[in-house]
Amino acid sequence: MVNPKLDKKEAIRSLVHTAVESYAEGFQARHEGEIDNPEGTLNMKIHNIFIAALGPEIQYYTALVRSLDSSLGNMLEKLAMNIAGFSYDVRKKVEGPLSVAQTRGIAELLEKYKRREISPPTDEDYQFLRVKPKDNTLKTKRHDSDYYLIDKETCNNFLIELKIGGDLDNKKARSEKEAILEQFTILSNISPKDKIIKIYFATAYNRYGEDKPWRQERVRQFFADDELMIGKDFWDFVCKSDNGYDIVLKAYKESFTKYFGDINSYKITWNDALRPLNNNYRVSNMEMMFQ
Numbered sequence: 419m420v421n422p423k424l425d426k427k428e429a430i431r432s433l434v435h436t437a438v439e440s441y442a443e444g445f446q447a448r449h450e451g452e453i454d455n456p457e458g459t460l461n462m463k464i465h466n467i468f469i470a471a472l473g474p475e476i477q478y479y480t481a482l483v484r485s486l487d488s489s490l491g492n493m494l495e496k497l498a499m500n501i502a503g504f505s506y507d508v509r510k511k512v513e514g515p516l517s518v519a520q521t522r523g524i525a526e527l528l529e530k531y532k533r534r535e536i537s538p539p540t541d542e543d544y545q546f547l548r549v550k551p552k553d554n555t556l557k558t559k560r561h562d563s564d565y566y567l568i569d570k571e572t573c574n575n576f577l578i579e580l581k582i583g584g585d586l587d588n589k590k591a592r593s594e595k596e597a598i599l600e601q602f603t604i605l606s607n608i609s610p611k612d613k614i615i616k617i618y619f620a621t622a623y624n625r626y627g628e629d630k631p632w633r634q635e636r637v638r639q640f641f642a643d644d645e646l647m648i649g650k651d652f653w654d655f656v657c658k659s660d661n662g663y664d665i666v667l668k669a670y671k672e673s674f675t676k677y678f679g680d681i682n683s684y685k686i687t688w689n690d691a692l693r694p695l696n697n698n699y700r701v702s703n704m705e706m707m708f709q
Contacts, residue, residue, distance in 0.1 A: 430501055430657060431669040437497045438673035445489065491582040494622050498580070498656050499565065501666070505658035506567035512577070513560040514604040517551035524599045528592055531640050539642040541617075547603040548611065561601045565620075565656075574614040577601050584621035584634050584648070594619070595640040617645055624649035 452458025464470070464481050502508050527543060530536045536543060565578035579594050598617050605615050619641045624632055632648045647655055650663040657665060 426504055426657075426659070427661075427665055429504060430662070430665050433497065433500050434666055434669035435673045437493060437500070438670060439677045441490070441493045442674075442677035445486070449485070491622075494582060495564075495580060497666075498622070498653070501662075502565065502567055502656040505571075506569055506576070506656075509563065509566040509568070511560060511562050512566055512601040512604050514558065514608045515551075515556040516559045516600060516604055516607070517553060517557075518555040519551060519553065520547060520603050520607075521600070523547065524596060524603070527599075528596055528640070531595070532592065534639070538638065539640060539645075541642050541644055543642075544599055544602065547599065548606045550607055550611075556607075559600065559604065561597055561604070563601060566601070572614070574616070575605055575609070577605075577615070577617045578620050578647070578652075579618070580620045580622070580652070582622045583625050584619075584632070584637060585625070591636045591640045618647045618655075619645055620647040620652040620655075621649060622652060 449458070452461065455461060464477055466480075469480050470477050499508055523546065524544075527536070531539055563577060564580045565576070567576040567578065568574070569576070577598050579598050581594075598619075602615055602617050605613075609615065619637060621632075624630060625634075626632060628649050632646065637646075653663040653666050654660055656662065659665065
């Protein structure tokens, strides 16, 4: 529990440190505990004969990075949610009425995006969904949301679909926009007409490099430029600070260097397990970086 006397910057730093420490300890314990389990996380990743042919060093690192990458994303999602709690009321679902006509309107809009009849998308495209239905076809629908945030100061509503790296194919991009538009419509149906409701597609980092243009065309086909929060913009938003990204990243680097030093103990165990596979196995300069 974060000390309420800490200012917001230090509170965010404390959350980052705690999250990384817990993640590092869990990662190490889980993988060391599975070293003799043929169905362990890394053991299930080492039997690609084409990777194994490149030697134990590459075999180890490819297995480690694949495991690290997938589990790290879950930690970052939870971290962002906890940080958002300082400035927003954080909710994980949207539930309420949705009409058949509104569902049909969403489908028709997405089809126009798909055929590029509307390109590029804008947030004006779906404002017709703010009109409350007058028919009797309303049905209650629930959506589990990545982030449904209500600003504690302004009461503005924000719906955010977070993908750590932002890599989506066309079908997935369409389904993500469909889900978030249905959430937008439900909130419109149960909120005053002047309530501000915004939707965003977010990533935890810019896969093309921070400050460089984000060129994921499969997503941009369905999401407007103003609906994108990429890397720095996302962390600044959840921190509700122009320096949020820098605060999080600095604390993350400090914590990762400190707490992931103990990964060395697992690496030694893993080396012992790999040596029988290759009589010429030795610790390389690349491996020494982790020791």
